Amino acid sequence: MTSLRARLLAAASAVLAAFFVLTAAVLDGAFRDSTLQAQRDKLEGLVYSLLAAARTDANGDLTVEPNDISDRRLVQPASGLQAALFDEQARLVWTSAEFLEVPPPQMPGVGQWAFHQLRKPPVFSLSYGLRWIDLQDDPKRYTFVVLEDATSFERQLRTYRRELWLWLAAAAGGLLLVQYLVLRWGLAPVRRLVNELNAVERGERSEIHGSYPDELVSLTQGLNAMIRSERNQQTRYRNALGDLAHSLKTPLAVLFGMSEEPRVPEELRSPLREQVGHMQQITDYQLRKAATAGRRTLAEPIAPAPIAAKITQALTKVYADREVKFELSAPPQFRMRADNGDLFELFGNLLDNACKYGGGRIRIRISRDDQDNVIEVDDDGPGFPEEAQELLQRGVRADTQKPGQGIGLAAVYEIVKAYEGRIVLARSEWGGGRVTVRLPI
């Protein structure tokens, strides 16, 4: 029972089933009782009518005058109605037109009724005990027995039961259906919420926007607050790292400046330069690594093209001498789940390298295939050296004349690793470098 709907449906079905079985039992019992009561009343009436037709015969025994019997069925054979009169010794004194099966006589007390339903043959029997006081003042005990065929009663009961169960089942089915629909409708906001959360996870939405019932509003607000706080956390963290970088690097810059100060003796300058360079590398590497957000479940979906466009504008300014021409292509409305800062670093380093080493023509293509978001940067420079892959692993500089190629690519490599993606260095169709970065969706 993992789904709420299944639980609710199961519980509702069980309650419904119990309710209907109980209802059926009660209705069945009530119907049966009232029918039996009616049967008994009818037979009692018959006994009274027989009593009215009772006479004493010549022997002084009690008998029933057929002509006086008001219910003519007793006079006709095979009417389903039979009657008999027994005396004290259970001898048959009188029978109706037909009294084939003789059940063992019931001898209720005087003025007492005994009502039974017999199984074989299926009949109702009502016995009435009486004492007949005639003119000779010699009271005698008799028992009237009236039998009525029960087949019609059984049939009636069967029909009733069939109807009862049929309608109850239909009602139960209808109720279950309604129940299902109500549940569906009632739980629809929950399903919608789950879908929206999935969309947030896939990076198609940045927050939960839809309007929800009162009971869920605090939940969605909580979720949104959580999503936002996770994102703010990253921003705060990055700012803290920025402050740290600032407070570390300004003194480093001072030391670096001292190492180039002509008034400082050369034997001091050289080790100072070396040590400061070392410190700089370590701080650069560690800060960059710490600032990389990497894959996060609730990262806001980001449109990479505007970021790339911002970087190209900035670089156009920086490399104004070179008249760099950028071509940028991305599917419309393209968004990917990545950290804003990471994308800035990714495009910044890739495009800066392409500006530095290329011949001024740079093409950026952003696309998506089945598994990955793909970023491809082509330039028309000399392309990557043979040991390009090694370049990626360590911050080896590709060209010592232009520092930073290795550093920039190493930074890109760190980010790609944090996203569990891949980076491939190849040759562009212009003969320059092509960097393909694949970040899993």
Next chain:
Amino acid sequence: MRALVIEDDPHLRGQVTQMFADEGFAVDQAADGENGLYMATEYPVDIAIVDLGLPGTSGIDIIRKARKAGRSFPILILTARDGWQSKVEGLEAGADDYLVKPFHREELLARARALLRRSGGWAQPQLTCGPVTVDTTAKTVTVNERPVELTAYEFKVLEYLILHAGEVVSKSTLTEHLYAEEDERDSNVIEVFIRRLRTKIDPDGTLAPITTLRGSGYRWDLPRS
């Protein structure tokens, strides 16, 4: 050339100031954003070096406000946050280039010179106008490939005039851009420099590179090659 250095760290500010002073710049310094912004909008600045992480008014704000006030001199930002986001933000605000701390002295000066050249419309560090070539990096001047010996101030005047070739530059503008605030300013000295430059560059009077416009100033008239 007049450089403005806005940096809160006193040591680094001292170093950068020294670097530019050694290169022959007149340097103004500001230790915080408010002073920096005042100088950037009011002083005759040729290039500004702005630290992004300033207390008070941030470097970005200074750049934005200076640009809004119509100041168009090149701005080089110094940043310790090597994130691209802050670089892009600075460049979008109106800066022209960035340098990440720590930096090499030579790189800072090379970038600054390149920005100054670029603002004058020159792509190469060698500024050539007919037979006259001024190498802004090596600080040498040749006329018909013959080297010309100039004093530091003569060179500054020549460089400024060539970078503003075709424009009328007044004596007061030249003094403002060549002397640091505390130095004694005497506009008569400029006349002396101009006279000496004419005799050194154009000893036989055939080129006439500098035109004097009475009452308004000087103009470099040799066309670019």
